Amino acid sequence: MATMQDVARLAQVSVSTVSYVLTGARPISQATRDKVLAAMAELDYQPNAMARGLASRRSRIVGLLLPMDERGLGATETAFVTGAAAGASAAGYHLVLAPIGVGDRDELRRLASQRMFDGALLMEVQLRDPRVDVLRELDVPLVLIGRTADTTDLSYVDIDFDRTVAEAVGHLVDLGHRRIVYVNHSAGTIAEGYGPALRTRDAFTAAMAAHGLEPLMIPAEDSAAGGRTALATALRQAPDLTAILAMNESAVFGLLGELHRRGLRVPDDVSVISMVTSPQVAELATPALTAMNSPGTALGRIAIETLLRHVDGGHREIHQQLLPCALQVRGSSGPPRTAGTAYPGAGGRQRPGPGSRAARRSAATARRP
Structure with missing residues (x-):
């Protein structure tokens, strides 16, 4: 499997130049860009998503924080996940399920401080959910699938x-x-x-x-x-x-x-x-x-679309929406x-x-x- 170093050698440029072509972090001349892209095509190089995000400090990964127990996920819960996953994929992001509940604050703090994901969706929300406090403290964009008691300045989608x-x-x-x-x-x-x-x-x-x-x-x-x-x-x-x-x-x-x-x-x-x-x-x-x-699929999709607006453009306009179940x-x-x-x-x-x-x-x- 080809590496970034292989691309750099074939294109006769530095590894950092290959990285700049991938991330757009610095301007690169069109001639140099063409050489790098040609080398990537010849080597069938598949850039790693994490590597692409290094310069921009983006992982292109969003976390779905969903507590898990021995019951696993049923069909109804799965609909929320699949709706969010489809929305993330359509926008070029990966959705990663993280089994983090309200008692896992230290683990959440570790993941968030290391910027393992660009933003987070929270499920199984409690009225007073300490996960919200951790993510806010670390300035991680977040959207709730559910609601806390105080929703001031929080984006959420939930069932009516x-x-x-x-x-x-x-x-x-x-x-x-x-x-x-x-x-x-x-x-x-x-x-x-x-x-x-x-x-x-x-x-x-x-x-x-x-x-x-x-x-x-x-x-x-x-x-x-x-x-x-x-x-x-x-x-x-x-x-x-x-x-x-x-x-x-x-x-x-x-x-x-x-x-x-x-x-x-x-x-x-x-x-x-x-x-x-x-x-x-x-x-x-x-x-x-x-x-x-x-309405799990729709709620998952709306939640991820709201989160990615926060992540991609620094768009922090609060979005709060309720959907009823249909008889x-x-x-x-x-x-x-x-x-x-x-x-x-x-x-x-x-x-x-x-x-x-x-x-x-x-x-x-x-x-x-």
Whole structure:
């Protein structure tokens, strides 16, 4: 593989002259430039992106700071990443995923101080996110996919959670539901100040109040087991529930499984809506989930375009934008059952007639030790 030194020898110029041709850091005569370019073509020289950036102090790399755990990336999170990656590539940049969370301030400081990337996108943003403070201190351009509590002088793109939750609740209310439970992320995530969990909690309370309904939020660990536990808790606290709104993809499948185990059919007995969900995930369920589809690809693309405006031109005009999720009705939502007698011990909740399959399953479940 040819090196910059090989190009310099063939073109009979200095290595620094080759570097100036690549970076444009100093003016080079057209004749010299032509010699260097001809040597590069003859040697099939592929300039290293980092080498091109040395003189301009640019790496042509932007970092996506995304905390990672054993769950990895699901289809919905991946949409944010692919949208950002496509936008970076189209602009001649590389997007590098850096698994840096709010507790990795020292590692972030090391990377940022060494100028390993020209700018940063932050995901999984908390209301008070120390990563923002580190990047601001080191004057690294940044854009949030999410929002802190104080967004003064910060560019961000985020989901419009107020509108998204209001539309989801409105869909259920229009179907006739009055006892709706919200399954959120875990109690620990809420306590840590994770923005989406707190904003949807507050939006759910407001949306239910607007319809004169009592809100009930159940936290759930991000796992199938967490979803099963959350459903059990929900049925204890609201045995007359007829609909569940969830923003926890890992938990929602456990929730659906537990509904089936208890002989409760979706949507005949309980309607389920998954929020901030990709169509790919929604179609995995049986029945396919009615969902508030995540605008992840669009948010990722807008975020990277905003960041590169900051990086390329020193353009620091603040850009703040919210996008709602779009309701897509599938098979998991429908009107509540209104005929029949009440479930034993269910606070007057209606159930199907005694000969139905749901009734037989409910009775079988009740007989289990």
